[in-house]
Amino acid sequence: MNFQLTEEQKMIQQAARDYANRELILDVLERDAKSIYPARHVKALAELGFMGMMVDPKYDGSGMDTISYVLAMEELSKVDASVSVIVSVNNSLVCYGLEEFGTEEQKEKYLRPLARGEKIGAFLLSEPEAGSDATSQHTLAEDKGDYYLVNGTKNWITNGNSASVYILIAQTHPELKHKGINALIVDRNSPGISLGPHEDKMGMRSSDTHSVMFTDVKVPKENRLGADGFGFKMAMKTLEGGRLGIASQALGIASGAYERALKYSKERKAFGTEIFNHQSVAFKLAEMYAKIEAGRLLCFHAAWLKDQNMPYGTASALAKYHCAETAMWVTTEAVQIHGGYGYVKEYHVERLMREAKLTQIYEGTSEIQKLIISRDIFSR
Amino acid sequence: MKTLVCLSIVPDTTTNIRFTGKMDALDTTGIQWIINPWDELALTRALEIREQAGSGVTQVSVIHVGLKESDPVIQKALAVGADSAFRVNYSPADSMEVALQIAEVIKKDHYDLVITGYDSADYNGSATGGMLAELVGWTSFTSISSLSVSDSMITLERESDNLTETIAAKSPCVLTIQKGIAKDPRIPSLRGIMTARTKPLTVIEPSASDPGTRILTFENPAPRSKCRMVDPSNVDELVNLLRNEANVL
Numbered sequence: 298m299n300f301q302l303t304e305e306q307k308m309i310q311q312a313a314r315d316y317a318n319r320e321l322i323l324d325v326l327e328r329d330a331k332s333i334y335p336a337r338h339v340k341a342l343a344e345l346g347f348m349g350m351m352v353d354p355k356y357d358g359s360g361m362d363t364i365s366y367v368l369a370m371e372e373l374s375k376v377d378a379s380v381s382v383i384v385s386v387n388n389s390l391v392c393y394g395l396e397e398f399g400t401e402e403q404k405e406k407y408l409r410p411l412a413r414g415e416k417i418g419a420f421l422l423s424e425p426e427a428g429s430d431a432t433s434q435h436t437l438a439e440d441k442g443d444y445y446l447v448n449g450t451k452n453w454i455t456n457g458n459s460a461s462v463y464i465l466i467a468q469t470h471p472e473l474k475h476k477g478i479n480a481l482i483v484d485r486n487s488p489g490i491s492l493g494p495h496e497d498k499m500g501m502r503s504s505d506t507h508s509v510m511f512t513d514v515k516v517p518k519e520n521r522l523g524a525d526g527f528g529f530k531m532a533m534k535t536l537e538g539g540r541l542g543i544a545s546q547a548l549g550i551a552s553g554a555y556e557r558a559l560k561y562s563k564e565r566k567a568f569g570t571e572i573f574n575h576q577s578v579a580f581k582l583a584e585m586y587a588k589i590e591a592g593r594l595l596c597f598h599a600a601w602l603k604d605q606n607m608p609y610g611t612a613s614a615l616a617k618y619h620c621a622e623t624a625m626w627v628t629t630e631a632v633q634i635h636g637g638y639g640y641v642k643e644y645h646v647e648r649l650m651r652e653a654k655l656t657q658i659y660e661g662t663s664e665i666q667k668l669i670i671s672r673d674i675f676s677r
Numbered sequence: 678m679k680t681l682v683c684l685s686i687v688p689d690t691t692t693n694i695r696f697t698g699k700m701d702a703l704d705t706t707g708i709q710w711i712i713n714p715w716d717e718l719a720l721t722r723a724l725e726i727r728e729q730a731g732s733g734v735t736q737v738s739v740i741h742v743g744l745k746e747s748d749p750v751i752q753k754a755l756a757v758g759a760d761s762a763f764r765v766n767y768s769p770a771d772s773m774e775v776a777l778q779i780a781e782v783i784k785k786d787h788y789d790l791v792i793t794g795y796d797s798a799d800y801n802g803s804a805t806g807g808m809l810a811e812l813v814g815w816t817s818f819t820s821i822s823s824l825s826v827s828d829s830m831i832t833l834e835r836e837s838d839n840l841t842e843t844i845a846a847k848s849p850c851v852l853t854i855q856k857g858i859a860k861d862p863r864i865p866s867l868r869g870i871m872t873a874r875t876k877p878l879t880v881i882e883p884s885a886s887d888p889g890t891r892i893l894t895f896e897n898p899a900p901r902s903k904c905r906m907v908d909p910s911n912v913d914e915l916v917n918l919l920r921n922e923a924n925v926l
Contacts, residue, residue, distance in 0.1 A: 304749040308756060308870045315864045346867030359867035 302364070309365045312345065313372035321377040328379065328503035329648055332495065334459060335380050335503050343414020347373075347384055352392050356404055358412040363538075363600035367545040371593075374549025375556065378652040379503030381549065385542035386455045387411060391418030394464055394480070394535045398522045407462055407482055419460035420539075421451040421483075421509060422532055428452075429665050431466075431532065432475040436511065438467035445469065445481060445521070447489075447514040453659070457507030458492055461485050465516075466532045469525065478528035482520040489514035500651030537610045539660045541599050544616035547624035547656035548592045554624075554631035554649045555585045561635055561644075578634055585627045592620040611673040617656075618666035624653035678734045678789040678829050678848065680727070682720045682759070683779055683805060684741045685713040685797040686750045696895050703799075703895075710750050714862070715794025719852075721859040723792055724758045726826050733829035734790070736760050742769050742778045748878065755873035756865035762878040770888035772800075776808035781884040783813050789848035790831070795820065795855040806853030816850040822857035 302310070321338060328335055342348060350366050352358020366388060373381040395408040410416040427433040436449025447467055463483040470477025483490070493508030523531055559582055562573035572578045595616040602609035628650035632639035639646045657663045688694065688708045695704040712720070720739060727734045739754045740763040741747055751762045765778040783791060793806040810817030822841075823834035831846040836855070865873075907915045920926040 304752060305870055305874075307749070308753060308865060308873075309867060311753075312864050312867070312870065319861065319864075344866065345864060350867065354868075360871065361867060365867075 302368070306362075306365050306368060309361065310368040310372055313347070313369040314375075316342065316345065317373050317376035321373065321380055325377045325379075325503070326642055326645075326648070328377075330502075330642070332497070332502045334505050335377075335383070336459075338377075338380050339383055339414065339417065339459070342373075342380070342384060348387050348414030348417075349392050349408075349412025350388050352396055352408065352412040356396065356412050357409045358392065358396075363541065363603045364597060367541065367548075367596045367600045370542055370545035371549035371552060371596075374546040374652075375553030377503070378546055378550055378649075378655075379501045381546050382455055382501055382504050382543075383417065383459075385539070385546060386420060387414070387418050389539040389542035390420035390535055391462065391464055393538050394420070394522060394531060395482070397534070398480070398527070398531050399482075400519075402519065403482060403522070411462060416461040417456050417459050418462045418464065419454050419456040419509075420535070421454055421463050421465045422536075423452045423454075425450060425452050425508075429662055432478075432529065434466060434468040434478055436465070436467040437471075438465075438469045438479055438481060438516065440469055440525075441515075443518050445479070445516045445518065447481070447483070447511040447516055449511050451509045451511075453496070454507055454509050455504055455659075457509050458495070458505045463509070464522070464535075465511075466528050469528075473526060475529040476526050478532070479525065480522040480528035480531045481516045482522065483514065483516050487514050487516070499654060500648065501655055536660060537613050538603065540613040540617040540666070541596065541603065541609075543656055543660045544592070544596050544599070544613065544620040547617070547620035547653065548589065548596055550649050550653045550656065551585070551592065551620065551624040551627040552589050554628040554646050554653075555582070555589055557644070557646055557649075558582065558585070558631040558634040561638070572634070581630050581634060585630060588619075588623040588627065592616065592623050595619050611670060614661070614666040614669040614673075617661065618663050618670065621653070621656040621663055621666075624656050625650075628653040678732075678826065679736045679787060680723050680734055680738070680790040680792065681783065681788045682716065682723050682737065682739045682754075683775075683791065683793040683809070684716045684720070684739050684751065684754060685775075685794070685799070685805075686710050686741060686743055686747045687713045687797055687799040690714065690798055696897075700894050700896070701892055710747070712750055712753060712862075713794055713797045713799075715796055715798070715854065717794075717862040718859045719792040719794050719854045720754055720757070720759065721862050722824055722854065723790075724863070725859065726824070727758075729826075731828060732826045734826055738762065740765070740779055740782060742767055742775045742883075744768055751878060752873045753865060755876045755878065756869040757863040758869065759876070761876055763881055764878065765881045765883050767883035767886065769886075770892075771890045772802040772804035773808055773889055774886050776805050776812055777886055778883055779805075779809055780812035782881060783809075789829075790826075791815075791849070791851045792824075793851070793853050795853050806851055810851035813849075813851070816846065817853070818844065818846060818850060819853040821852050821854045824852065824854065824858060 346359035349358035350361045354360040438445040438447045465481045465483045469479045489512045491510045496506040565572050599609045599612035599616045631646040638644045697704045723737045726732045738761045739759045742765040769775045796803045820835050822836045825832045833844045835842040
């Protein structure tokens with residue numbers, strides 16, 4: 298067992314940290330307050346290679362391992378989870394699915410520009426009545442011979458407006474239930490696609506989240522990923538990696554809040570001494586640190602399994618569950634340590650707390666993660 | 678034109694510095710090492726010039742005098758775009774030893790431009806550039822705040838008290854740069870990080886050297902005195918404190 302990061306991994310971690318601390322920090326509060334999409338940062342991160350981190354360089358990706366991805370996600374998320382979710386969706390949900398399940402033609406046409414970050418992708422699974430119950434897809438992709446005719450609505454779509462490429466999960470054979478679902482690559486500019494308004498969210502306010510409506514949208518047959526009826530399996534497989542991205546994001550939100558609370562506790566004095574000398578604060582920080590370190594190891598373990606081509610579904614569910622719960626707890630306590638200052642935006646921890654909440658909900662709620670974990674441990 | 682940027686490798690500038698034993702050596706436990714920020718800016722400007730069409734600068738190399746532990750930090754210079762790196766395998770005692778070792782490398786190879794940062798963030802010697810120029814017999818320019826190269830012609834700006842000099846310089850020369858030379862150091866791209874491994878990092882055995890100096894002891898600065906609040910209406914007390922306690926009047 299080797300707990301040592303390679304020199305390249307440390308350099309990638311430092312590069313993400315430098316970008317976050319030099320650039321993201323400059324406008325994170327304004328973008329959060331006004332829900333401004335971080336176009337400048339997405340472009341810069343693409344130029345640095347963060348938008349297609351794990352894609353094979355032969356498809357213009359950076360060819361990194363999953364540990365490096367976890368490290369980068371943590372560092373970006375310490376400062377700005379709105380940006381890191383854009384990175385996560387493009388990497389884990391879109392590039393991964395195309396590289397793993399796409400044909401050579403699909404990779405040439407769609408994966409290359411996505412891996413370079415010239416185009417951004419979105420993953421369309423959730424529906425108004427299909428969130429955690431992903432098998433209940435109502436969006437129809439009717440087989441019309443050489444194309445699919447798509448009708449329906451998708452909800453809570455990260456990058457809904459900024460994306461040029463959608464990976465759409467839709468039902469083709471309702472009688473076959475989840476075995477009738479397909480995954481389709483959809484050009485965002487296809488006639489018949491319309492967007493709902495920008496969702497006015499509690500946190501992650503700088504990422505664009507929309508409903509996407511499909512009305513008689515024609516999708517060429519060659520845009521289907523995998524065999525007919527493979528869509529649900531593809532989606533679940535893709536979400537295993539997606540969960541790891543969000544676990545790393547939650548880890549970053551937690552460690553960002555912890556670092557701010559630790560710094561504040563060394564500066565702020567009460568009752569004649571710095572507040573970290575008070576046991577009530579010191580123990581909170583110790584507990585934060587313990588939970589964060591455990592979460593980091595869970596993320597590394599899931600990433601290592603993925604890099605070894607070993608099953609990592611339960612490991613990524615464990616990482617996401619633990620890190621999301623840790624993020625919520627740590628950010629709440631970080632606000633508490635900051636007292637009144639924690640409740641104002643200038644000190645960042647209230648924003649991190651709002652961002653943490655979403656990690657318990659999206660890409661599989663904490664309850665769904667517990668379902669995955671419990672099913673696995675009962676089956677042993 | 679071949680350019681050589683001299684790199685010092687120093688503790689991260691946020692490090693809490695501690696000393697060991699008899700306060701005569703730095704405690705390196707847990708220190709994160711970085712490229713000296715001034716040298717990083719020198720490298721940034723050198724790379725910018727190399728990328729400008731028609732500058733005449735075709736190659737940017739970096740050199741460091743230090744032991745193997747420095748290699749990961751040197752890799753960062755390669756990751757941001759340096760073409761090649763040299764490390765003289767020696768732990769120098771002072772700026773003169775650094776300059777002597779680099780001078781030997783310069784004498785054996787051909788360079789047109791050697792650039793150093795004005796200061797290192799650890800020992801703050803501000804000496805290597807000048808010493809190096811003397812040792813190789815080249816012109817030395819210090820306090821350079823602007824550097825451009827066009828068709829192999831070097832134009833410099835030097836800042837001194839309320840005065841800016843613009844100088845046309847001939848190569849070869851040694852330039853010691855200061856603030857303003859480049860905006861921000863570069864963040865390496867992921868591709869740059871991976872290709873750094875494929876670029877040459879040549880380890881050179883040191884020339885014979887006899888340190889002329891030895892550090893006897895370090896002394897930590899006195900802890901900051903506490904802040905005293907004076908009522909705005911009590912100017913007499915403020916003057917008294919400044920005169921008799923702070924001794925600044």
